[in-house]
Amino acid sequence: MSPSRPTSRRVAIDALVRIDQGGAYANLVLAGMLDQARLSSEDRRFTTELVYGTTRMRRACDAAIEPYILGALDPPTRAALRLGAYQLLFLRTPPHAAVSATVDAVGRKTSGLVNAVLRRLAARPPTWPDVATRLSYPDWIFDRLCLDLGPEVAVAALEVMNQPPPVTERGDGYIQDLASQWVAAALEATDRERVLDVCAAPGGKATALAAGRATSSSAVVAADLRGSRALLLRRNVERLRSNVAVLRADGAQLPFRDGSFDRVLVDAPCSGLGALRRRPDARWRIEPDAIERLATLQRRLVDEAVRVLAPGAMLVYSVCTLSVLESTGVDDHLASVHPELVPAAPMEGPWIASGRGWLLLPQAAGTDGMYVLRLRRP
Ligand SMILES: C[S@@+](CC[C@H](N)C(=O)[O-])C[C@H]1O[C@@H](n2cnc3c(N)ncnc32)[C@H](O)[C@@H]1O
Structure with missing residues (x-):
């Protein structure tokens, strides 16, 4: 036997x-x-x-x-x-x-x-007391997205995020959702431009940004706050032989002079409400007050990113969430504190306008949900 x-x-x-x-x-x-x-x-x-x-x-x-x-x-x-x-x-x-x-x-x-x-x-099929129970989300997530997106759009997003995500692989073998690939492309960075990725671990976007860069002087600079995350980033950079210079740094206090970069990506830590299909237990872990706390950090990160933008440079702010506070809320802050920044060209494809930024709903193209804002310093 x-x-x-x-x-x-x-x-x-x-x-x-x-x-x-x-x-x-x-x-x-x-x-x-x-x-x-x-x-x-x-x-x-x-x-x-x-x-x-x-x-x-x-x-x-x-x-x-x-x-x-x-x-x-x-x-x-x-x-x-x-x-x-x-x-x-x-x-x-x-x-x-x-x-x-x-x-x-x-x-x-x-x-x-x-x-x-x-x-x-x-x-006997069950009778559901309400839609949040049927779709199996905590009430606060259901209510938050219904308020921020409208009930119809929110329910469609929540339904899609109950399906397991497809696996999408880049040409270099890195597994990365299409939405994240589009965010990296949104920087429209050429080889010669000085590029900084402020919140870079595990390195999906930084390594995408470094594709085609060969010389050490053209390395993408990629930072992360936490040592363990910076290590993970370094490992991915080595595995992919990517031209990325890794450093451990607080994105809210960057060790660079004013105006040092032509492209700055702030792919900020966020509540992840657009990527709930990716981590099945995430919906039960996130606390409602995390959104306010994260939005405060996001505002600090973009403020510091603006400081290191050179004249003519572009800031890209992205989050894999759909809450207003972490998306257009951060732009409202930028608009009041940095009125000199102007929107870059519209995003193409399945993105929809959301204030001056762009929203990618999970149901639009079967990707993670994302918000992207592209602003230029004149
Ligand atoms: C959404 S993830 C970044 C994903 C990454 N851009 C990618 O495409 O693979 C956010 C990252 O921000 C980092 N982080 C959190 N607070 C930070 C801070 N104050 N400064 C820099 N990085 C921070 C987290 O450790 C986390 O790795």
Whole structure:
């Protein structure tokens, strides 16, 4: 007999318990557990789908099983029920397979309960109390985006961000979403221009900006505040043999003289509300007050970036979020403090105008959601 191999569903239940209980990051937990479980590549893919999908749809799954639960649930039983509900409601697994395979993955003690609840759920589709529950987002994210984008556009964005992202690979092998590739292109940097990327780790945009630059004097300068992030950036730069000079620096206090650069990118830390499909647990981690805090930092970063712009130079500010405060709110600040800056040419493609900047909705081209602002110093 071959040694017993844990099934995808059993690994998924263990991972879900660790993500939910210990606050572990979904991608990190899963990577370690998949290596240990020695699953086939097909089973690895399926387990990833189960864990990421169930994590995303946690709120909806809880609401769906809730009418059939009487007492408190221990964490593995709750994880198994969420997993079963996810397969039934969102993965469209045939009911018989979803129920029996999930029951097989739990211990004898709880298999009766899991079987009973999932069978009842399979027999009757859930009635959702509201749209935020059906789409499985915290109320504050749902409300924020409905206010900032309008309910129709927000719901379409939230629906798209429940789908796993496609993998897009650049010519040099770096995996990067198209939206980020378009942001790097938005700098329209030529080889001779002095380019600074203020918040650069892990280096996706900096290495894209350095493509075609060969001499050390034409290196893209890429900074990041945190040592561990700067290290990650350096590793990517080395792996891609990219002409990028890495430094650890605070973007709000840059070690450069006024007017030192022709192109400055501030790809600022943000709430990530446009890229929620990328990290399945992100929606449960972000705190509502993070937006205000991040917007304060973003305003400081752009102020400092403006200081190092040479005459005629261009500032590109980008965030992978859709909140007003972190997008047009930052531009409102720039317009009042630096009225001399003027908008550069419009963005082409699926971007829509948002004040003087440009918004890329996740539903427009199946990319991450982004906001970009391009301003020139005359
Ligand atoms: C959105 S990520 C940048 C992604 C990167 N541009 C890319 O395309 O791969 C934001 C980065 O800003 C960095 N950061 C946060 N605060 C900063 C600060 N005050 N100065 C410089 N970098 C900062 C974070 O460590 C993080 O790596």
